[in-house]
Amino acid sequence: MKKRTVYAWGVAILSFVVLMIVTPAIPQSEAYHDFADQREFLGIPNTLNVVSNFPFLVIGLIGLVLCYYGDYFKFSLQGELWGWTCFYIGVAAVAIGSSYYHLKPNDARLVWDRLPMTIAFTSIIAIFIIERIDERKGTISIIPLLLAGIVSILYWRFFDDLRPYAMVQFLPCIAIPVMAILLPPMYTHSTYWLWAAGFYLLAKVEEAADKVIYDWTHHIVSGHTLKHLCAAMVPVFLTLMLAKRTVEPERQSLLKTWKISWTKFRKTDGTVESNGTVESYTCTYSTVPVVESQ
Template sequence: MRRRTISAWTVAVICFVVLMIVTPAIPQSQEYHDFADKREFLGIPNALNVISNFPFLVIGVIGLIILYHGKYCKLSLQGELWGWTCFYIGVGAVAFGSAYYHLTPNDATLVWDRLPMTIAFTSIVAIFIIERIDEKKGTISIIPLVLAGIISIVYWRFFDDLRPYAVVQFAPCIAIPLMAILLPPMYTHSTYWLWAAGFYLLAKVLEAADKPVYKWTNHIVSGHTLKHLAAAMVPVFLTLMLVKRTTQIERQSLLQTWRISWTKRREGNSNIESYTCSYSTVSTEDTR
């Protein structure tokens, strides 16, 4: 197992180094800061893009309350508590960092938008390792993963290169749904991970369609504002999962569950019900 772990990390590092060598640097486009909705309300510039971050604070605080009151959710492992604590701190901090960025959008303020998001991303990866691979390895990985996320932000600011940040942001988007489907979980309600991944994907689509959405809604709301609301649904679904889930006695991956369900459905469709009919003889003799 130790050799496999070392091999996995070695392969990951080699792939990252090769990626950095063969791909060109990705500078931060200044067009990114040009959002569709620049309206000011109550003296707040870019008001809706600022205010729409408030749900992150709400769900971050709720998540921490749930974690530290055992009657709401039960965590089997100490490492899980640390991982989820980092996650909800990151989520709550997004409200402040993203709001600060949208007041005056530029590269310097964007750091404070991306930093808490990166902490949340990397914490989730550590949580998955704890739950589905190995508790000790996952717990140990919390600090290195969070540091890797922070370093990716620092690297971008010093060298104007988004490649490390892109890896930190998008690698979990691929790894987490795959692990959710393929690896057997400790707990029930694993499908909530897929709902969270779906809302994150929706948020990225809305972010890319910021100006078209603003136009389609007749300048009522922009894609970026809706992006914040869709992204806030990610921790909402994960919080619902924490509250609802129970320890799974027989650990079974979602893929195995789906296969069993498909097999039962096919067998059910192939069964042909047979009916037996009995006939009685009816006398036609005239009894008059």
């Protein structure tokens, strides 16, 4: 293992230890289980919060099938197949775990809601490392990252402290868009990562505004139900990306691509050059002989 890799892991571990020392524990609030929409239809408790998980099962199974059916996604690296397999397993399991939790919300069942999500989160980080940094390191990191997610759940359950889980859940929300913008991709259609991140951010806002949205919609739908539907759009966008993308012949980051596009726009839209000077145009006119009619 190279020295810089050891340093990176050392800094990451040290930062985590310092964070755990200087921040107070975050216990799980019992109010978390008090969702706005608790209506029952067809004998299903909390019906909409339960059935709104169904899209996760559909897209998770579709993704798993396409990973192995006729090389549909055309993975260039073996590690990618393993990473995306873990991701789609996590997505499909979210439907089962979250539905089980919402039938009777409590701490014991919440474990099975959060565990599949950590599998999906940590798999995504491994996929980014495989594709944009180093295949071998990314492939090796799949198991440690999955274990880190599982340990964060167990730590919360046994010590009633959400800090490790919060890091596992929210760090990818920051790291993935940043890496998607700054690191050169192996494939085209990288903007789909940003669409996925945007929908996940929207889902978290809807989750926080659960009761507010329920009141705004006159008790038609709650924020938590909409959160499930928006969060399910994340694997939808990533599946579309996998289906459409091709190998990028000239790898360059989205940031660089945007800079080039902006420079071209400045040159064609106005008369201002990238260096701030004004373009001058020279026009030449030619005389056209007139032929008189007879």
